[in-house]
Amino acid sequence: MSDLPIIETPVEAEAPTREQERSPGTMTRWITAVVLLALVLIFPFIARPIFPSYNYVMQLGIVVLMWIAMSSSWNIIGGFAGYISLGHAVFYAIGGYVSGMILIHWGVSPFLTAPLAGLVAVAFGIAAGLITLRTRGPAFIISTIAMLFLTLLFLDNWEFVGGTDGVNLPLAPFPAAWLKVPFYYAMALAAIGSVYLSYRVAHSKFGLGLRAISQDETKAEVAGINTRGYKVAAFALSAFFIGFVGGIWGYTLTYLRPVAFLAIAIAARMVLMAIIGGRGTVAGPVVGAVLIFAVDEFAVRQFGETSLNIVVVGLLLLIALLFFPQGIVGSLRQSGKLPAFLDWD
Amino acid sequence: MIDLVQVLILGLLLGGVYALMASGLTLLFGVMRIVNLAHAALILIAAYITFVLFDSLALDPIVAVLITMPVMFGLGVGLYLLLFPRIEGTHRYVEMTVLLTFGLALIVEGLLAFIFTGIFRQTRPDYVMDAIVIPIGEDQLFIPTGQLYAMVVSLVLLAGLWAFLQLTRTGRAIRATTQNRAAAQIVGINVRRVSALAFGVGLALAGASGSLVSFIFPFFPSKHWQWIALMLALIVLGGMGSIKGAVLGALILAVASAFVQDAFGATWSPIAFYLALFLILLVRPQGLFGAKLRL
Numbered sequence: 189m190s191d192l193p194i195i196e197t198p199v200e201a202e203a204p205t206r207e208q209e210r211s212p213g214t215m216t217r218w219i220t221a222v223v224l225l226a227l228v229l230i231f232p233f234i235a236r237p238i239f240p241s242y243n244y245v246m247q248l249g250i251v252v253l254m255w256i257a258m259s260s261s262w263n264i265i266g267g268f269a270g271y272i273s274l275g276h277a278v279f280y281a282i283g284g285y286v287s288g289m290i291l292i293h294w295g296v297s298p299f300l301t302a303p304l305a306g307l308v309a310v311a312f313g314i315a316a317g318l319i320t321l322r323t324r325g326p327a328f329i330i331s332t333i334a335m336l337f338l339t340l341l342f343l344d345n346w347e348f349v350g351g352t353d354g355v356n357l358p359l360a361p362f363p364a365a366w367l368k369v370p371f372y373y374a375m376a377l378a379a380i381g382s383v384y385l386s387y388r389v390a391h392s393k394f395g396l397g398l399r400a401i402s403q404d405e406t407k408a409e410v411a412g413i414n415t416r417g418y419k420v421a422a423f424a425l426s427a428f429f430i431g432f433v434g435g436i437w438g439y440t441l442t443y444l445r446p447v448a449f450l451a452i453a454i455a456a457r458m459v460l461m462a463i464i465g466g467r468g469t470v471a472g473p474v475v476g477a478v479l480i481f482a483v484d485e486f487a488v489r490q491f492g493e494t495s496l497n498i499v500v501v502g503l504l505l506l507i508a509l510l511f512f513p514q515g516i517v518g519s520l521r522q523s524g525k526l527p528a529f530l531d532w533d
Numbered sequence: 534m535i536d537l538v539q540v541l542i543l544g545l546l547l548g549g550v551y552a553l554m555a556s557g558l559t560l561l562f563g564v565m566r567i568v569n570l571a572h573a574a575l576i577l578i579a580a581y582i583t584f585v586l587f588d589s590l591a592l593d594p595i596v597a598v599l600i601t602m603p604v605m606f607g608l609g610v611g612l613y614l615l616l617f618p619r620i621e622g623t624h625r626y627v628e629m630t631v632l633l634t635f636g637l638a639l640i641v642e643g644l645l646a647f648i649f650t651g652i653f654r655q656t657r658p659d660y661v662m663d664a665i666v667i668p669i670g671e672d673q674l675f676i677p678t679g680q681l682y683a684m685v686v687s688l689v690l691l692a693g694l695w696a697f698l699q700l701t702r703t704g705r706a707i708r709a710t711t712q713n714r715a716a717a718q719i720v721g722i723n724v725r726r727v728s729a730l731a732f733g734v735g736l737a738l739a740g741a742s743g744s745l746v747s748f749i750f751p752f753f754p755s756k757h758w759q760w761i762a763l764m765l766a767l768i769v770l771g772g773m774g775s776i777k778g779a780v781l782g783a784l785i786l787a788v789a790s791a792f793v794q795d796a797f798g799a800t801w802s803p804i805a806f807y808l809a810l811f812l813i814l815l816v817r818p819q820g821l822f823g824a825k826l827r828l
């Protein structure tokens with residue numbers, strides 16, 4: 189047996205990575221990363237003396253970090269692999285309900301159970317992915333919508349979790365002045381984690397495979413990529429941080445209610461943020477999340493919390509799809525004008 | 534036994550209306566490969582127009598069909614020319630249409646919510662509360678008049694659609710475009726014009742069904758998500774693009790959901806649609822009739 193010649197397969201011998209090709213930007217990228225990270229981490233300390241309405245400002249921070257985590261996570265399946273899911277709010281709901289129900293029944297803080305919520309979302313993602321990912325293209329999109337409504341139907345009718353009325357959660361036991369800070373850091377952890385995950389995926393053989401699937405799935409399969417395994421893995425991975433932030437968000441809301449998590453508008457917003465920023469890029473979903481959040485905030489300030497906000501979301505989606513379908517980061521890169529500090533791939 | 538017949542009748546009556554709702558959706562996919570996620574939202578526009586006409590002028594919802602159909606036809610032609618020529622020939626065109634019409638649905642929903650608020654609405658012509666009672670031995674069968682009228686009008690319109698597609702020159706051009714877009718262009722059909730027209734026809738059907746559902750179901754601005762999920766389920770069952778399939782899918786699923794409702798209560802009735810959608814996509818993505826949806 190041992191006489192058989194062992195043919196070494198050059199797995200690691202790939203073409204030079206993009207980093208090596210474009211080394212001049214590497215420094216800028218590192219500086220950007222460190223500066224952004226530092227800003228996110230010390231923000232609660234800077235904001236304290238500056239803003240009189242401290243908790244409100246912190247709440248804005250919580251929301252924007254949450255959306256960064258969600259759109260970056262969605263981007264793994266929707267951007268890299270090109271499988272557009274309109275049902276990712278399901279993982280958000282699962283996260284919220286797992287952490288929330290544990291809090292009610294065993295009194296364990298969602299700050300501890302959020303990773304578990306993420307893992308449950310991943311498990312659900314594997315199961316759902318095995319089913320929905322048997323379809324492609326528009327059939328996949330439709331099946332994710334069905335997944336969302338099916339989950340909504342179950343939560344609405346499940347008395348144990350309170351049905352349509354949901355359940356109330358106890359308030360977080362923190363002093364009012366610092367109430368928002370732990371939530372902020374939990375969301376920051378999720379946002380940083382999901383961007384890092386997205387970066388790692390983009391730079392791995394796995395990410396390369398996903399991009400091949402997005403370009404031409406049949407050819408990718410012929411080239412020896414386990415497309416089914418890759419897709420299910422990407423689907424499940426994208427669920428983790430969405431489940432995580434769902435757990436934290438339920439605690440912030442202090443209640444669980446199906447429509448608070450499973451609205452199609454929530455799923456839409458993740459998709460919109462990733463598309464406007466540039467799906468399939470690392471920086472795109474972050475840029476999109478910040479931008480859409482800012483537009484939203486502005487609209488609410490100017491016109492109040494009206495149903496016109498959803499009109500703005502829809503209009504932005506139309507404009508992005510019609511005029512720059514590759515998103516801000518994607519379009520800038522194509523025209524070679526992408527500043528190095530936004531080039532995270 | 535009589536109960537089951539009653540459930541069957543109710544299911545079939547609703548099925549006729551569902552068939553009309555979905556006929557436009559399947560036509561758009563057949564002719565232009567557009568998966569119109571905004572279809573139910575557009576039906577909702579027609580329902581609100583009907584509601585306003587009923588509320589202010591006491592116009593009968595069935596008569597309102599004569600108004601909503603042309604209005605929605607015009608809106609359809611306009612929307613088509615505004616949105617779709619621009620994305621023709623893009624990579625992953627069908628997915629683009631899903632996202633584009635998703636955005637459209639959000640816009641329509643937001644505008645409706647802004648104008649009409651989230652209150653439940655329903656038009657209530659006199660015949661809605663009536664029912665035809667058929668005595669059978671000691672038991673009785675109820676046929677709600679409103680749903681009966683709605684189904685009859687639906688069937689008439691579907692027959693009209695069939696005649697239009699089979700017998701007129703334009704109808705033949707639409708069918709040719711459905712079968713093979715490039716070949717249709719080669720034999721001299723103005724494909725863009727035919728597409729705009731077909732989009733208009735699809736939305737005119739949406740308009741008619743909007744007027745009819747206005748007295749069958751209570752509606753509110755975000756109601757269209759339930760409707761679109763249900764319509765997608767039945768056209769996927771029938772085979773996307775096939776009008777015959779849509780009608781059959783509508784009847785099958787409406788009856789199935791009526792039985793689910795009878796057995797488990799009204800809240801569970803949509804589950805028939807979602808589960809059917811999942812199963813069909815997995816087992817037979819091409820549906821009963823029609824082309825494969827895998828692209």
